[in-house]
Amino acid sequence: MYDDRTRDACVVVPGIMGSVLEDAATGIPLWGADLAMLTNSLAGEGFLRALHANAQEQAADADTARRDPLTRIRATALLATPWWLPVFGGFDPYNDVHGTLTGVVLASDAVASFPYDWRLAVSYNGALLARAARAHLAQWREQVAARSEWRAAGEQRPRLLFAAHSMGGLVVRAALEQDPELAAETRAVITVGTPFLGSAKAILALNLLNTEAGPRWLLQRVQKMAATLPGVHDLLPGYRCLDQGLDVERLTAADVARFGGDPDLAARSFRELACHREKPFAMPGHRAIVGEAQPTVQTLEEQQSAGYAVAVGRHHAFDVGGDGELLRDPATGIPARRNTYGDGTVHTPSAQAGTQAITYVFGHHGTLMCHDEVLRQIRGIALERPLGAHLGGDSTGTGPGLETPHLGGTFGEPLTLTVTGLATPAGVSLSVRSATTGSAGHPLTLRRDPGRTDGALSARFTADAPDLFRVTLKTGIHPAISQLVLVSPPDA
Known part of the structure; x- marks a missing residue:
């Protein structure tokens, strides 16, 4: 009866923008509930301003989450309707992945969702996730222990499986890195389009004030909001991405400030990225699902317009040799450019980082969690069934892109x-x-x-x-x- 079921507890962790946010004092929804905030200039002004992170929220870290969690804004649920933001694009709801996991567990109580305030730092939300995942696992183990037919299904106690999208994969990594005992209780982590090396699009979001596109009212308000958010700065690219012609450099905090971001938030993010480069953390049972073949901004060039620094996204990347040096054209000495493609938001090397267990699919970042092949893969991993490494793409960019x-x-x-x-x-x-x-x-x-x-x-x-x-x-x-x-x- 239970052959097609897993005894483990599952946690769905959404990406940036993937949680509904509300004002904790009034219950007024601030994000993910009423699209008028993005389509009505009068309705949207107050909502987007309310999402600006204040000084306390900008400083919040893992210790804050453990000692005194913030209470001004509350994450109440995962997205239930499609949503969108300039640069980051559209996000589909998480109903399908939640339903897929519910279909392979012993009871629906085994599947939990972890909505979080994506405006805040990954380290802060990681600490909250660690606590929530521990509580969920303990409650589920109690239910399994109380049912004789479930106890007979196997001797090993249930463990954890995380299914994480986008930034959610960074939050899971932070939770397990901060809590080694929780990592030991985790069987598998599935990351879908997670930017382990960051995304160049984060800079484009911070640079919206300097774009000439419209509607200006929306782009300006989103930029002003993004510039205050630790969560957006935690998505900054940590790889060499600033194309200077004869060289390619990593971004600095000063670069981010010039493009419209916050130098202090950027500096904190870059320190954490450097730590992960020097001491990578391997998540238990990590399986990465990578969107492939979609036109994706991978690097940046800086241009000047009316005295402002304008970030221009480019659809190519640069390879680095084993010695850490850029690979160059032997005839000209110019850094060799290569289109690595991606899912439209996260370029392929960033989503691949940290594991050799990778599945490629033709799909866009924000809609991957309702992609038929992604759901099939998640179901197979939950049931511990072997699946081929390639469901749609092959990491070469050969295939349909939108x-x-x-x-x-x-x-x-x-x-x-x-x-x-x-x-x-x-x-x-x-x-x-x-x-x-x-x-x-x-x-x-x-x-x-x-x-x-x-x-x-x-x-x-x-x-x-x-x-x-x-x-x-x-x-x-x-x-x-x-x-x-x-x-x-x-x-x-």
Whole structure:
């Protein structure tokens, strides 16, 4: 009866933006509940300002979580509806992964969710997760011990399995690193699109004030919020990513400040990244699921505009040899560039770091946790079944990719949607539908894009109203790839 069940306790840990936040004193939702905060300039102003981290929240760390947890803002649940933020893009709810795990445990009580205040430092949330995971495991063990049929299913006591998305993988690592006894009680950690080396997109989010795109009201408010958040700074890239032509450097706190971030928060993040480079922490049973073949910002160039530093994302990375030196073109001495692709937010090497047990899938960062192949992989790992290392991709970027405007769109202006990695549009469908109402999709016509040198296909879409839209690519061969994109009202 229980052959298709695991006796372990499971914890779902969402990524940045993946938890619903509310004002603890008033119960007013601040994030993840009402899309009007992103589509209505008047409604959104107060919400986004309320999410700014104050000095106490910026200073909070693991010791704070253990001694005196913060109480101004409360994380209440995982996202239940699709959500979106400029640069970081869209995030789907976590209902599917929660349901997948519920289907393979002895009882639904074995699966817990860990919503957290993603604005705050990874180390702070790691300490909270360690405490919550310990309590969940203890409660589940009591339930198993009370059922004779469950005790007979095996002698080993239940252990923990974590299924973590994006930043959630960093939070799990922090929890297990801070609590070695909890790590010993953990059977497996599944990370999906986790930026172990950081993401160049974090800089783009901090640099929104210097972009010329619109709507300005939304981009400016998001930048001002992001600049105060330790959680965003904990996603900064720790690898060599600042392309200076003849050299490539790691970002410094001064660089981050120049691009619009907080130098103190950046310095703390870079110290932690350096510690993990020097003393890597291996999570027990770590299995990484990596989104592949999607156009992904991997490095940055600095340009000047009206006296401001503008961060320009580039879709290539640089390889480093065993001696720590950059690999260079032998003829010119210029650092060799290579497109490593990724999931649209996290480039491949960052999501791979820390384990050799890797599965590649064609999918976008924010929608990976409802991707059929990802859910199949999570189910197999929970049941301790061997699965092949490659479900869709092969870490070479060969395969279908979907690219949508990372700053979203403005109502009244057409969106350009791009498909990469396909030789022909024959048999390929691209459609757009409302992610909020689920209304019938708009099929689009793909054509070769004359402005691209990579043979990409493109289509244009004009929304009939401001809304959050789901773009879906189907090839007839690969699992469908989807991405969310927000169309906002124009500036007043």
